[in-house]
Amino acid sequence: MLASPHTQAVSTFHTELVIIGTGMAGIGLARALRRLGDQRSITMISADSGDDYSKPLLSTGVAKGLAPDQLAQRSATELGDELNARIITHTPVSTLDVDNRSILLEDEQASSYERLSYDTLVLATGAAPREPFKVDPSVSSRCFAINNLDDYRRFYAALDHRHVRVAIIGAGLVGCEFANDLHAGRHQVSIIAPETTLLPRLLPAPLGNALGEAFSEAGIHLHLGRTINSIAPHSIEGIVLRLDNGDTVSADLVLMATGLAPRTALAEAAGVSVSPTGIEVDRQLRTSHPDIYALGDVACVDGVNAMYVQPLQASAKALAATLTGTPTSVSFGAWPVVVKTPLLPVVAYPPKETPARWRIEGEGGDISALAENKDGRLIGFALTGGCVRRKVELSRAAPTLLG
Helix, strand or coil, X not given: CCXXXXXXXXXXXXXEEEEECCCHHHHHHHHHHHHCCCCCCEEEECCCCXXXXXXXXXXXXXXXXXCHHHXXXXXXXXXXXXXXXXXXXXXXXXXXXXXXXXXXXXXXXXXXXXXXXXXXXXXXXXXXXXXXXXXXXXXXXXEECCCCHXXXXXXXXXXXXXXXXXXXXXXXXXXXXXXXXXXXXXXXXXXXXXXXXXXXXXXXHHHHHHHHHHHHHHCCEEEECCCEEEEEEECCCEEEEEECCCCEEEECEEEECCCEEECCHHHHHCCCCEECCEEEECCCCECCXXXXXXXXXXXXXXXXXXXXXXXXXXXXXXXXXXXXXXXXXXXXXXXXXXXXXXXXXXXXXXXXXXXXXXXXXXXXXXXXXXXXXXXXXXXXXXXXXXXXXXXXXXXXXCCCCEX
């Protein structure tokens, strides 16, 4: 543990713009600023390796046989050269001091601190995997969550080029995409979740059942409507997960896919307004403090948190315009979610409000579900199989996520 900064020398530096986070949001903003000709000094801070990569590719890499380094488009050093920015990696931010417009960084390896002052701060800290329960230390080395490239590196190394049994906890977007990808990579996959259908937040039950049937027919084992009582090591079976009904699932590795929670702790501790769905920002992505902005998975924009690529890209473009002197309010169009499940293609645009009804059309795996309000107006949709070709048509008719 480091000594207190009050008893240790602290190096102090100043930079005009500090971006905390080197995911798609932070890097996207820096690139957008440079494209607009902005020449201010930029420092980007990453808790991980800081490599530039496309996060959606994490759930397609196993089937394609892509090693982690093949997913990295640029190293942190190369990214810094491209952006003419200082990139600080593997470094947590311990404190945000809004009154003095500075942050405190901890370098645990060097046992030192650095205070970094800023004119403008952007919080692009993303979201962290939720932990539904504590994992016993006896099995923790075989339990993984994949939320960045460093996580993928650890999981890929654990696969060790073998065909293994993977138990996925969670039936949402991440769980289903990784299940399809691991199955395509010739691994034996089981999904365990308390929900009774797949993708329950995106699909009405008939479509979730259709995806489940496609998974089951392919050989993915589904344990839906079930919770986990224990995860324990087994000398022969590797890991044994005991379910609430007494059934057991044997696995070599466990992948936690139980959802994401915005990383708001740093902002909240500094007195920046947050809600359960993220750091609260206005349509120009400004927080409750005028020199601090937030975007990406951590930001709740005018009451909307959209953890998807297109809203993130729109936010980076709008904030870059604002920071270069053209105040711009962000808007999110009707951008449906394309789920990477080739076993049964899925596209969904979940409604913001509870629909009066879902109008289900089609049969087998080719189903359209239209969410309508009490006046019969389209407010969202979900599509599977051959019906995904209706994506563009329905997107034009649906209301925007944030107009």
